[in-house]
Amino acid sequence: MATYDTLFQALGLKDWCDSSASSAPMSMSDLVSKSSGDGAEQQTSLWNTPFPSLDTLNDACPAMPQSRAVTKGLEEGFLNIKDSLKVVLDPATQPLSWMLDGALYAMLSTPWWLVIPAILMIVWAVSRSAGLVAFVAVSFGGLAFIDQYDYAIQTLSIILVCAFLCVLIGVPIGILMSRSNGLRRAIIPVLDMLQTLPPFVYLIPLIFLFSVTESKLFGIAIILYAIVPVVRLTDLGIRLVDKDVIEAADAFGMSRHQKLFGVQIPLALPNIMAGVNQTIMMSLAMVVIASLVSAPGLGVLVLRGIRNLELGVGLVAGLGIVLLAVILDRVTKAALARINTTHQH
Amino acid sequence: MTDQNETPETRVSLKQLYKIFGDDPETAMEHVRNGLSKADLLDQHNHVLGLNDINIDIPDGKMTVIMGLSGSGKSTLIRHLNLLIRPTDGEIEVDGENILNYSEAQLRTLRQQKMSMVFQKFGLLPHRTVLENAGMPLAVRGFSKSEWAEQARKWLNRVGLDGQENQHPNQLSGGMQQRVGLARALTSNAPIMLMDEAFSALDPLIRTDMQNLLLELQEELQKTVVFITHDLDEALKLADKLVILKDGFIVQQGEPQRILLEPADAYVEEFITDINRARVLRVRSVMRTGADPKSSSGRVEAIGADDTLESALAKAKGDTSVCFKVERGGKVVGQLDMTDLVRALVPSAPPEDGNTARKVA
Numbered sequence: 001m002a003t004y005d006t007l008f009q010a011l012g013l014k015d016w017c018d019s020s021a022s023s024a025p026m027s028m029s030d031l032v033s034k035s036s037g038d039g040a041e042q043q044t045s046l047w048n049t050p051f052p053s054l055d056t057l058n059d060a061c062p063a064m065p066q067s068r069a070v071t072k073g074l075e076e077g078f079l080n081i082k083d084s085l086k087v088v089l090d091p092a093t094q095p096l097s098w099m100l101d102g103a104l105y106a107m108l109s110t111p112w113w114l115v116i117p118a119i120l121m122i123v124w125a126v127s128r129s130a131g132l133v134a135f136v137a138v139s140f141g142g143l144a145f146i147d148q149y150d151y152a153i154q155t156l157s158i159i160l161v162c163a164f165l166c167v168l169i170g171v172p173i174g175i176l177m178s179r180s181n182g183l184r185r186a187i188i189p190v191l192d193m194l195q196t197l198p199p200f201v202y203l204i205p206l207i208f209l210f211s212v213t214e215s216k217l218f219g220i221a222i223i224l225y226a227i228v229p230v231v232r233l234t235d236l237g238i239r240l241v242d243k244d245v246i247e248a249a250d251a252f253g254m255s256r257h258q259k260l261f262g263v264q265i266p267l268a269l270p271n272i273m274a275g276v277n278q279t280i281m282m283s284l285a286m287v288v289i290a291s292l293v294s295a296p297g298l299g300v301l302v303l304r305g306i307r308n309l310e311l312g313v314g315l316v317a318g319l320g321i322v323l324l325a326v327i328l329d330r331v332t333k334a335a336l337a338r339i340n341t342t343h344q345h
Numbered sequence: 346m347t348d349q350n351e352t353p354e355t356r357v358s359l360k361q362l363y364k365i366f367g368d369d370p371e372t373a374m375e376h377v378r379n380g381l382s383k384a385d386l387l388d389q390h391n392h393v394l395g396l397n398d399i400n401i402d403i404p405d406g407k408m409t410v411i412m413g414l415s416g417s418g419k420s421t422l423i424r425h426l427n428l429l430i431r432p433t434d435g436e437i438e439v440d441g442e443n444i445l446n447y448s449e450a451q452l453r454t455l456r457q458q459k460m461s462m463v464f465q466k467f468g469l470l471p472h473r474t475v476l477e478n479a480g481m482p483l484a485v486r487g488f489s490k491s492e493w494a495e496q497a498r499k500w501l502n503r504v505g506l507d508g509q510e511n512q513h514p515n516q517l518s519g520g521m522q523q524r525v526g527l528a529r530a531l532t533s534n535a536p537i538m539l540m541d542e543a544f545s546a547l548d549p550l551i552r553t554d555m556q557n558l559l560l561e562l563q564e565e566l567q568k569t570v571v572f573i574t575h576d577l578d579e580a581l582k583l584a585d586k587l588v589i590l591k592d593g594f595i596v597q598q599g600e601p602q603r604i605l606l607e608p609a610d611a612y613v614e615e616f617i618t619d620i621n622r623a624r625v626l627r628v629r630s631v632m633r634t635g636a637d638p639k640s641s642s643g644r645v646e647a648i649g650a651d652d653t654l655e656s657a658l659a660k661a662k663g664d665t666s667v668c669f670k671v672e673r674g675g676k677v678v679g680q681l682d683m684t685d686l687v688r689a690l691v692p693s694a695p696p697e698d699g700n701t702a703r704k705v706a
Contacts, residue, residue: 244468245468248470250429252462253454253482266472267470
């Protein structure tokens with residue numbers, strides 16, 4: 001006899017319970033209690049009354065489903081829609097694979113004496129800071145000197161592709177959110193979920209959907225994780241644009257289009273760039289975790305350090321990631337500072 | 346009064362305009378039609394009656410000043426003229442067309458070509474240069490850069506900002522920023538100019554400069570200006586027509602001199618008690634028309650019809666027996682003796698102990 005027997009009796013459901021005795025396999029605890037052989041009835045005190053969970057109710061009435069049916073149902077449901085989902089998602093995300101593979105191939109097959117100067121030139125173009133260029137030169141030189149160059153470049157190209165796509169998708173979403181309160185209310189919970197979901201959890205459904213050999217697997221994980229700040233800050237930036245300026249734009253008969261590109265986006269640019277900075281930092285965080293699903297780069301070395309307890313390898317790769325993070329942060333912040341000064345002129 | 350110029354055409358006409366702020370203005374409007382007061386509407390239905398039965402005819406080519414204290418609805422009112430705010434009920438006619446029926450595209454055209462606006466907080470685009478800001482109204486209409494830059498430069502020079510074209514607005518002082526705002530409104534070449542407390546944020550001296558600049562420009566351009574202010578001195582200085590607003594309804598409107606000489610109620614009276622009447626009242630408003638100056642006891646002095654009483658007093662040099670012959674364009678149009686002049690300087694209903702009127706406010 002189980003605790004909630006009387007409940008089902010009182011509700012007059014005893015027949016229903018017995019009629020459809022579940023054929024579910026026994027749970028481990030059932031087996032243990034059975035093998036321990038004390039089939040004797042234990043009188044549970046009020047103090048020990050278990051919560052009426054599915055498993056407890058199942059004890060009293062075999063017709064009730066067990067808790068594992070929930071996880072099992074979710075899994076089966078996902079597997080059922082998986083094939084039809086793939087029909088849509090596979091072609092839609094294929095360009096992502098091409099972009100990632102292409103970027104990795106291009107960056108690795110170009111000789112280092114072209115790639116490093118090109119990176120330095122880009123840094124100079126965005127930041128106009130000789131100190132920063134020198135710092136980047138020393139960092140890349142150092143990484144290359146201890147043979148981490150290939151890994152660092154792989155990580156960097158993945159981040160650049162994913163951050164670019166985040167901006168490409170995230171900025172328009174942010175703009176739409178800033179225009180419609182309804183859409184904003186609908187999207188914010190999704191953003192909250194994407195932001196709070198532990199990074200590992202992104203990988204689980206993706207593993208089922210795509211093969212681990214495809215680059216888009218980690219590409220999607222990184223984009224989903226990193227897109228949130230740029231969406232949020234685009235929305236915020238446009239909403240924060242001075243109402244007086246918007247009113248003046250309206251009073252002189254600007255169209256929505258003129259207002260968006262002539263006033264709102266330029267004035268929201270500092271906030272949008274802050275979002276891009278955050279997005280790049282978050283893709284860096286995710287690219288390390290994504291090495292679990294075959295994302296190449298420094299994360300692979302970190303993973304090797306953990307798996308094989310190779311302390312040195314893990315630490316060196318970790319420091320390399322820190323260097324990359326500092327470089328990306330400083331460069332985007334320098335670009336942001338330049339935008340801010342042109343605005344405050 | 347004696348200001349019998351030809352009545353100018355009406356350019357913009359507001360008819361029975363109501364604006365109610367709240368969740369359900371339509372229902373609240375019913376209550377107002379049934380005679381609910383502003384206070385009761387707020388108490389019982391939690392709606393704010395912003396504008397209450399506004400009827401104004403804004404004359405073409407003149408400066409109409411709408412004056413009221415803060416909260417009187419004057420900024421709400423001016424935003425109705427280009428429909429930045431839509432009324433709850435009523436009609437707004439511009440050149441005979443009810444603009445409430447306009448489509449979005451028509452409304453944009455109206456804002457681009459017929460009305461320009463100058464804002465209290467300037468509303469300049471901080472990321473663009475002074476030249477780009479001033480040329481914005483034409484750039485919006487699709488003019489090429491060379492076209493709008495030429496116009497913008499012309500008007501920037503006219504408001505005294507030559508050489509500042511490549512600055513950004515934040516590099517300029519408040520007064521200069523408002524000059525950019527004024528240049529922007531002028532560049533649009535719109536016949537109607539809306540000015541929302543345009544000079545209220547400026548220092549007194551700069552404000553006087555800007556007022557003089559505006560009067561000078563108005564002399565030359567004859568635009569239809571609607572000017573909002575809370576400052577009676579400014580209102581009297583600029584107004585061809587003065588509208589006094591209180592709690593969303595019009596207390597009195599008309600020629601400023603007339604309002605000064607014949608205030609409609611205690612509220613207006615209280616407003617004008619602190620005014621230096623000698624500086625504001627003009628000879629034409631208080632003179633006797635027609636009659637030749639009687640060559641009685643005293644001196645006879647000539648004076649212009651548009652001169653202030655202050656300048657008449659200066660001309661009298663303390664002689665109370667002097668008699669003025671009032672001239673306009675070389676012709677004698679009336680006469681003014683010191684008794685009339687002094688009578689006009691006395692407020693129409695002087696508060697007995699100086700406190701009663703103030704308590705009303």
